[in-house]
Amino acid sequence: MTATIRLQREPFDAAAEAAELRRGRTDIGAVVTFTGVCRAQEDGAPLVAMTLEHYPGMAEAEVCRHVEAAEQRWPLLGITVIHRYGRLVPGEEIVLVVTAAAHRQDAFAAAEFLMDYLKTRAPFWKQVEYADRAQWVDAKSSDDALADRWKRPGGGREAAE
């Protein structure tokens, strides 16, 4: 299986990454592309920017571990994960997950699984900047619950099917 993992400051081109994943292949029947985008509002307050701090070395390792877990769990034909760090303004892309499989159920489920784990286990921290202050984003218990569902027998099925 092809796996591409990149952490970068620069923007990415989601369409180009998805095209690259299936270039020259005819075994892929489903490609799911998820892009996380920086919103212009957080809890109703206008946001100037968002800065992502990460733990270099561990962040790559943690993303790799979850990509490997996804490969073991679903019959995937390709995965691309790109996570940006640094200062982003509203409208900019934050994260990209592309999963490819023969059938859509596997591609959808693996993309959700990867996003749920990226949110709660990959060492990234968001700080949002308002006109008059900066504030670290609190982790949401709803995100922990979404990640935990994959640990249950048949995990994630209720959401993925």
Place this chain on the structure above:
Amino acid sequence: MKLRYFAWVRERIGKPEEEIEPPAGIATVADLINWLSRRGEEYAHAFENPKVIRAAIDRAHVKADSAISGAREIAFFPPMTGG
């Protein structure tokens, strides 16, 4: 060993990393947090609620009761908010 701090833990302590040699008897991550909290106000502030602090040893997540012997790098940070 090297300690690394991220996000508001880093801001409260006032530095991104430091070299420390904890005294004998500091066996677990929880012991280390407890010992660090007594090093000064900035540490006490960073670790005031140990339940929310996450830790990694040599770049892998660990729990508070994990042993620290042999660790080269221990990181402390708040719950993650990536994605």
